[in-house]
Amino acid sequence: MPSASEHHDNIEYAVQQIVLSPSDEGFFEQLIPAIKDASKGGRGYQLLQSLSTFSDDREAEIENICSCNHQEFTTSVNQLLRVREGTVHLTSEILRLNQSIQSSTEKLAEQKKALVESRGVRQNIDETTQALEDCLEVLRLANQVHDLLGKKSHYAALRALDELQNVHLREISQYKIAEMIQNSVPITKKLIAEAVMTDLNTWLFRIRETSQFLGEVAFYHTEQRRARQKDRAEKFAYLKNFRLNSAIELVFDEDAEFDILDNEDVQVDFTPLMECLHIHDALGQTDRFRANYAATRRQQKELLMPAYISLVDIDVASLSEFLEGIAGFAIVERATMKKCPELRSTADVDELWDSMCQTAITLISKALYEVDNAELLLKIKGIIALFIQTVDSWQYPVGTLDSFLLTLFEKYAELLKRRFSDDFQEIVSTDDYMPMPINNLDEYDKVVNVSWYTPDKDRDESRFPCVLPFSQMYPLCCIDIRNFLNQFYFFLDDHFQHPRVIDDTLKMSLDELLSEKVCRSLVERLSSQYLGQIVQILINLEHFEIACQELEQLLVAARSSSSTGGSIILSATEEFRSNKKTAEKRIFELVNSKIDDLIGTAEYDWMAPTLETEPSNYMQTLTRYLSNIMNSVLLGLPTEIKELIYFDALSHAATMILSLPLSPEVKKINPNGVAALAKDVQYLTDFVDTLGNPILQENLDELQQTVALMQAENSDEYYDASTRNKKYGRVDAMNGPLLLEKYENILLAFEEL
Numbered sequence: 001m002p003s004a005s006e007h008h009d010n011i012e013y014a015v016q017q018i019v020l021s022p023s024d025e026g027f028f029e030q031l032i033p034a035i036k037d038a039s040k041g042g043r044g045y046q047l048l049q050s051l052s053t054f055s056d057d058r059e060a061e062i063e064n065i066c067s068c069n070h071q072e073f074t075t076s077v078n079q080l081l082r083v084r085e086g087t088v089h090l091t092s093e094i095l096r097l098n099q100s101i102q103s104s105t106e107k108l109a110e111q112k113k114a115l116v117e118s119r120g121v122r123q124n125i126d127e128t129t130q131a132l133e134d135c136l137e138v139l140r141l142a143n144q145v146h147d148l149l150g151k152k153s154h155y156a157a158l159r160a161l162d163e164l165q166n167v168h169l170r171e172i173s174q175y176k177i178a179e180m181i182q183n184s185v186p187i188t189k190k191l192i193a194e195a196v197m198t199d200l201n202t203w204l205f206r207i208r209e210t211s212q213f214l215g216e217v218a219f220y221h222t223e224q225r226r227a228r229q230k231d232r233a234e235k236f237a238y239l240k241n242f243r244l245n246s247a248i249e250l251v252f253d254e255d256a257e258f259d260i261l262d263n264e265d266v267q268v269d270f271t272p273l274m275e276c277l278h279i280h281d282a283l284g285q286t287d288r289f290r291a292n293y294a295a296t297r298r299q300q301k302e303l304l305m306p307a308y309i310s311l312v313d314i315d316v317a318s319l320s321e322f323l324e325g326i327a328g329f330a331i332v333e334r335a336t337m338k339k340c341p342e343l344r345s346t347a348d349v350d351e352l353w354d355s356m357c358q359t360a361i362t363l364i365s366k367a368l369y370e371v372d373n374a375e376l377l378l379k380i381k382g383i384i385a386l387f388i389q390t391v392d393s394w395q396y397p398v399g400t401l402d403s404f405l406l407t408l409f410e411k412y413a414e415l416l417k418r419r420f421s422d423d424f425q426e427i428v429s430t431d432d433y434m435p436m437p438i439n440n441l442d443e444y445d446k447v448v449n450v451s452w453y454t455p456d457k458d459r460d461e462s463r464f465p466c467v468l469p470f471s472q473m474y475p476l477c478c479i480d481i482r483n484f485l486n487q488f489y490f491f492l493d494d495h496f497q498h499p500r501v502i503d504d505t506l507k508m509s510l511d512e513l514l515s516e517k518v519c520r521s522l523v524e525r526l527s528s529q530y531l532g533q534i535v536q537i538l539i540n541l542e543h544f545e546i547a548c549q550e551l552e553q554l555l556v557a558a559r560s561s562s563s564t565g566g567s568i569i570l571s572a573t574e575e576f577r578s579n580k581k582t583a584e585k586r587i588f589e590l591v592n593s594k595i596d597d598l599i600g601t602a603e604y605d606w607m608a609p610t611l612e613t614e615p616s617n618y619m620q621t622l623t624r625y626l627s628n629i630m631n632s633v634l635l636g637l638p639t640e641i642k643e644l645i646y647f648d649a650l651s652h653a654a655t656m657i658l659s660l661p662l663s664p665e666v667k668k669i670n671p672n673g674v675a676a677l678a679k680d681v682q683y684l685t686d687f688v689d690t691l692g693n694p695i696l697q698e699n700l701d702e703l704q705q706t707v708a709l710m711q712a713e714n715s716d717e718y719y720d721a722s723t724r725n726k727k728y729g730r731v732d733a734m735n736g737p738l739l740l741e742k743y744e745n746i747l748l749a750f751e752e753l
Helices: 004-019 024-041 044-068 070-150 154-171 176-235 237-241 247-252 271-282 286-304 317-339 346-368 374-392 399-430 441-450 473-490 499-527 531-557 571-600 617-631 639-662 671-689 694-710 715-719 721-727 735-752
Strands: 436-438 466-468
Touching: 004 024, 004 044, 024 044, 024 070, 044 070, 070 154, 154 271, 176 271, 176 286, 176 317, 176 374, 271 286, 271 317, 286 317, 286 346, 317 346, 317 374, 346 374, 346 399, 374 399, 374 473, 399 473, 399 499, 436 441, 441 473, 473 499, 473 531, 499 531, 499 571, 531 571, 571 617, 571 639, 617 639, 617 671, 639 671, 639 694, 639 735, 671 694, 694 721, 694 735, 715 721, 715 735
Parallel strands: none
Antiparallel strands: 436 466
8 A cells, every 4th residue: 555655745746747738738738647547546635635735836936036026026926826827627526526526436336246146147138048048948858849740740759859959958058947848758759659650550550451452453464464465475486485584574564663562542641651760760669669669560460360251253353352452561571571671581580471371372272162163263273373473573482372272283183073973974864865956057057166066068068957977965065075174274374383284184184084984884884775866976986086085186286285296096096996996896786786686586397398489487587687787877878887787697697597597406407498598598698799898798608608619519528628628618517417417318208119
């Protein structure tokens, strides 16, 4: 703290400076600060005392000077008085100014104090304002999170919450509100997770409801692709070798690209799923979400599988809807795997697919027991094939389904066999076994077109009405055979990966039907006693043999499996061929039986007293019978068969006629009896001559030579080997002597008489 003497020196120095100012402006410039400093320091009185002292010193100096020069002194006194007067006035002004300055200084001090205080308050206000703004921003973001939740912008809400937690809350971490909001973050995250799961569940429900329609659209798209592929195959034959979903087909179909999941009929938006996945990934709950999603999809898969399906509907609507639902479900799964590989792996999707396939096969297999109609089964196969081609385009394995089609084909083949077996059985049983009458050209064309038959005459040379050699059953069976073939190959349409099975099964089934249902049924009817029916059966067997040969060629040409070559041999061909012999034998039996009956009516009087002038009635009836059956019943038979029947009939007739005199009951034969027999033999020989076939005469050689032997003048020639071989070579070595003995006995009796 400065001493009083130092203050005094300072004031005096200030007074000197004021007095020594060269001008009024300088005077005031020195005076005012001095007054101000004295007022602040409370030394105003000292300043006045210094100024008074200075004034007194100057007066003394002036008086001293004035005593030397009075006038000048007087003048100086006057000037000094004026100065004094001015000084007094100035002093009063200074005092007034001092008071004013003091008053202003006090106000200024108060204002400065108020300013300092206001600056502190303002700083506090600013800090408080900033804190409030930060808190309000945090609250705004917190409200924004809830607003975004309300708008279902879940991922944006999570991002906002993350920004709130990691950025803005740190800025107000010293406040209680930060702790409160920080504590609410897990709850908010849980709310976001629940909200997004709610939306996902809604999406999953809609997907489940949409799956069947999605599958229906996919089926329709596959059918369109089928149609386009068929049109291309008709234009370019080599394209028939490429199936649907092959690389070639996919390249050709690129221009007709169609998005199953986004089109005018159905739109599947994966945004909710992807958003849910992103959110759970951000929450670090990806594994949990993946497990929950997989469980949910498994539950939906189970809901998709009904406890039972019916396949007896005409349009098989339940099966179609069932497979459409599976296809839609599978398409969504495959699309999910492609869009979110971290959510659905190939193993997960294939596991669900395998499960659905096995369940579907089990349900369809159970329902197949109710199906007893081949056309309905073909519709079922068509739907399953459409399903296979649809899911195959989404890279699903379809081997199990292809194998199931084999089971379906076995059922189909069995139903076809059963149906056509009944048809064949009915055709065979209801046939009239008469040559088929044709009334006009239209009927003729229809029969010839459906039958394996080559007419003897050209179509233009035919005259109507006419008769075709086979009975009505043959063209009807031909129609059924053609239908049977077509029905089998219908199963190959659209999709079937086992064409060789169709070829083999068709051959086996066709063989079985022709052998067991046609050939065997015809053979069973050979027991008939009606010769005309037996003849017609033989003719039919002949044509069925031809049909089988044609069928063998047709099966080779129609073979669906190009990898297998070689000829096809139907066992039914040999069946018909061998049973033709059976029918021929039966004809022989009936003809010979009739011959036996006719010859059994012969009434030879071996000891006739007179000669017969006419052939026996039985012989006339026999020749008339043979002539009639050849020109009527046997007319339709091939010439070689008719000649064979003639040959056998004449051989049998000769044997039976020869057995008459050989009968043990005939003890003696006279020349008249031999003459009657000779006349009948000659009559028969003349009849055979009219047939124009010299070979047939050979059947009568034994009979003719035997009669000649009995009529010989010298029967001893027979016992001469050279003569016997020349004249009686065909005579039985046992029968000749026996007949000669009977004849000779009667000659001896005549001689004795």
